[in-house]
Amino acid sequence: MLLGLTVVWTVMIWNLTFAHLYKGDSHEVQTAKDPGREQPKPVEGKAAFQKQILDSEKTVKLYLGYQVLEQKQLLGHFHIVDIQLKPDTRNYCISCHGDIPHDKFKDLRAFGNMHASFIACQTCHIRLEGDQATHIFKWYDRATGQIVPSPVKDGALPGTYNAKIIPFERVDGALQRIDSQARIDFAAEYRKQEQSLSEVQKSKAKKIIHQQVSKQPYMCESCHVQQGSLLPFEELGYSKQRIDAFVGTEVIGMIKNYTQFYLPHILEPGIGSHEPEKKVQ
Amino acid sequence: MRMRDTRRSGSYAAFKIMLALLAAALAFPLTAFSAGGEIRTDTENCLICHRYPGMGRFDEAGVKRIYYINEMKFANSVHGKLKCTNCHVGLDKIPHTDIRKVDCTTQCHLKEPSTEREFSHTNMVEKYNHSVHGNSDPNNPKPFPEDLPTCTYCHDNSIRSPLEGVWGTSQALANETLSRCVGCHTKDHWAQNYYLHVTHRMRHLRSQAEIIKLCTSCHEDSEKMSRHGLDSIATFKDTFHWNLVKFKVKDAPDCISCHVPIGFTTHDIRPKYDQASSVNKRNRVNTCSNQGGIQSCHPGATDDFAGGRVHAYGTKAQLVVDGAQSIAVEADESLLSERARRDMSEREIMNFKILSYIRLFYKILIPMVIGFMVCHQTLDLLATLRKNRHNSH
Numbered sequence: 001m002l003l004g005l006t007v008v009w010t011v012m013i014w015n016l017t018f019a020h021l022y023k024g025d026s027h028e029v030q031t032a033k034d035p036g037r038e039q040p041k042p043v044e045g046k047a048a049f050q051k052q053i054l055d056s057e058k059t060v061k062l063y064l065g066y067q068v069l070e071q072k073q074l075l076g077h078f079h080i081v082d083i084q085l086k087p088d089t090r091n092y093c094i095s096c097h098g099d100i101p102h103d104k105f106k107d108l109r110a111f112g113n114m115h116a117s118f119i120a121c122q123t124c125h126i127r128l129e130g131d132q133a134t135h136i137f138k139w140y141d142r143a144t145g146q147i148v149p150s151p152v153k154d155g156a157l158p159g160t161y162n163a164k165i166i167p168f169e170r171v172d173g174a175l176q177r178i179d180s181q182a183r184i185d186f187a188a189e190y191r192k193q194e195q196s197l198s199e200v201q202k203s204k205a206k207k208i209i210h211q212q213v214s215k216q217p218y219m220c221e222s223c224h225v226q227q228g229s230l231l232p233f234e235e236l237g238y239s240k241q242r243i244d245a246f247v248g249t250e251v252i253g254m255i256k257n258y259t260q261f262y263l264p265h266i267l268e269p270g271i272g273s274h275e276p277e278k279k280v281q
Numbered sequence: 282m283r284m285r286d287t288r289r290s291g292s293y294a295a296f297k298i299m300l301a302l303l304a305a306a307l308a309f310p311l312t313a314f315s316a317g318g319e320i321r322t323d324t325e326n327c328l329i330c331h332r333y334p335g336m337g338r339f340d341e342a343g344v345k346r347i348y349y350i351n352e353m354k355f356a357n358s359v360h361g362k363l364k365c366t367n368c369h370v371g372l373d374k375i376p377h378t379d380i381r382k383v384d385c386t387t388q389c390h391l392k393e394p395s396t397e398r399e400f401s402h403t404n405m406v407e408k409y410n411h412s413v414h415g416n417s418d419p420n421n422p423k424p425f426p427e428d429l430p431t432c433t434y435c436h437d438n439s440i441r442s443p444l445e446g447v448w449g450t451s452q453a454l455a456n457e458t459l460s461r462c463v464g465c466h467t468k469d470h471w472a473q474n475y476y477l478h479v480t481h482r483m484r485h486l487r488s489q490a491e492i493i494k495l496c497t498s499c500h501e502d503s504e505k506m507s508r509h510g511l512d513s514i515a516t517f518k519d520t521f522h523w524n525l526v527k528f529k530v531k532d533a534p535d536c537i538s539c540h541v542p543i544g545f546t547t548h549d550i551r552p553k554y555d556q557a558s559s560v561n562k563r564n565r566v567n568t569c570s571n572q573g574g575i576q577s578c579h580p581g582a583t584d585d586f587a588g589g590r591v592h593a594y595g596t597k598a599q600l601v602v603d604g605a606q607s608i609a610v611e612a613d614e615s616l617l618s619e620r621a622r623r624d625m626s627e628r629e630i631m632n633f634k635i636l637s638y639i640r641l642f643y644k645i646l647i648p649m650v651i652g653f654m655v656c657h658q659t660l661d662l663l664a665t666l667r668k669n670r671h672n673s674h
Contacts, residue, residue, distance in 0.1 A: 009651075009652060009655040010651075010655075077347065078438050079351070079354070079438045080358065080438060080440060081351050082351050082354055083334045100335075103338060103339060110336055110348060111330075111336075114333040114335045117334055117335025118335070157352070158332060158333065159332065159333035160332075251329070254375055257375050257376060258375070
């Protein structure tokens with residue numbers, strides 16, 4: 001018994017004192033194996049996921065002398081961008097499509113994504129017609145999901161609001177925001193049970209989720225027009241000067257450049273078999 | 282904050298707050314400037330789209346590409362005076378068709394005042410290409426060129442920093458200095474730019490920790506290093522110098538302190554056999570003493586002192602002493618063992634052996650001493666317990 005105790009103690013002491021040195025040494029010898037020959041290995045599996053998805057943002061410290069600023073830096077981004085937007089916790093489209101959802105159409109994808117950071121997906125992707133159309137749009141807070149007053153103050157930098165525009169619909173005569181709790185819950189429940197559903201069930205669920213999603217989203221000119229824009233810009237808090245700018249000739253001329261070769265595609269959500277790549281927000 | 286620059290009194294916190302306030306004041310003109318939504322540099326109106334943070338996409342490799350530019354940050358950056366197309370040559374059509382990678386040697390249509398020539402980073406890049414990190418000779422390319430760091434590996438578009446210093450607070454100094462400038466140079470903005478251009482260079486921009494993080498991001502990778510015939514940074518982490526850094530001792534030496542002392546530049550780091558290297562035997566005394574620098578570390582350094590080993594022994598020593606068989610079959614043909622044979626003198630091999638024996642001796646001695654002590658104490662405890670039980674009966 002005593003002997004056993006001594007051995008245990010000795011091993012413990014060894015581990016606490018020198019074992020790491022020993023391990024360190026042998027490790028180094030191993031990694032030096034056949035140097036000069038080994039090609040760098042491509043990252044695989046979990047490592048690749050970590051590298052490509054989780055590490056694509058890093059924080060950099062800026063030593064300004066008087067303070068140290070810690071900022072979000074995007075991997076491979078030369079400029080200090082310091083994006084301060086809070087994640088959108090309310091929008092359930094993002095839970096599947098990610099917050100950079102547009103990918104297919106080369107000329108429009110960056111613009112689509114640019115708008116998606118301050119306009120909720122539903123605003124462009126759902127066409128409310130007839131009775132349902134209320135022409136009411138409000139801002140909701142990205143972090144809390146609550147309706148908030150317009151963040152567009154004079155001087156606030158465009159697009160950097162922590163809020164997004166969401167349409168309201170009329171259900172049985174009552175006003176209701178289009179991203180109702182019931183729809184949010186349905187999408188969340190689907191994601192939870194997805195693994196156990198059959199293909200038919202999945203397809204049915206996706207159809208329900210995309211029920212309102214129009215085959216043809218609103219295009220640029222639906223909003224960027226002098227008269228009869230989809231969005232009530234003044235109610236949303238935009239100043240006259242701003243409105244003049246983004247329905248002005250410079251923006252509209254540019255939009256023409258981007259859309260002149262563009263033939264509208266008919267989107268058919270929930271029917272095809274291909275899945276959009278799931279993206280980490 | 283770089284520690285060696287923190288030469289200041291105890292009222293550090295108050296000082297910092299003051300600086301922050303004053304710096305905010307310094308930044309104010311810029312804030313005021315962009316409040317109208319127009320920015321000085323963006324005469325081409327690129328920001329009409331690129332000021333939106335969501336502007337971006339996933340590229341073909343699945344990497345998130347964000348085409349957003351923070352106008353305030355950009356205006357305050359070292360490149361803040363340039364137009365976008367000065368660097369992004371060819372990006373002047375909408376939609377953008379001619380997209381090229383930015384080349385840091387592009388002439389950016391500013392006059393370099395000392396030569397009156399168009400400014401570009403060409404000379405810097407040329408120097409760099411001839412340094413140990415560069416790949417200068419197209420006829421004789423280095424092996425594994427993809428391992429070598431490019432400009433943007435180390436540099437981002439850093440924000441210009443006002444001076445923190447021994448003369449007083451940053452803003453007070455700026456106010457006093459600028460008031461002497463603006464008499465002749467009547468454009469306030471120009472004077473402020475110029476001032477920041479100078480003050481930005483008056484101190485190290487990275488802390489010790491950041492420097493070490495940057496250098497080790499490659500030098501820690503022993504596989505990568507051995508491809509180039511180098512020991513990994515583990516040899517530094519086994520030294521007294523490293524312990525100073527690790528425990529955040531003020532003025533502790535990081536990589537730059539010895540490899541880029543006064544009179545040398547980071548863009549021209551040379552291998553130690555190159556006479557132009559700060560760690561070449563010829564230059565060692567100067568490097569250790571760093572005379573003329575803000576901090577002279579070992580002012581009385583002699584040839585003998587400076588000739589000593591600075592990094593600990595690593596894989597190379599092991600290769601020479603234990604032979605290739607302890608490491609790999611063909612390792613003796615590799616660059617690492619070739620370098621190992623070149624680098625390890627008889628005397629160093631001897632030193633390494635002595636060190637190994639001492640280490641081995643302690644590896645055995647200490648567990649034995651402690652082991653026996655524990656054993657002895659345990660036996661003693663048991664004996665006492667037994668005696669007590671005996672007595673109580």
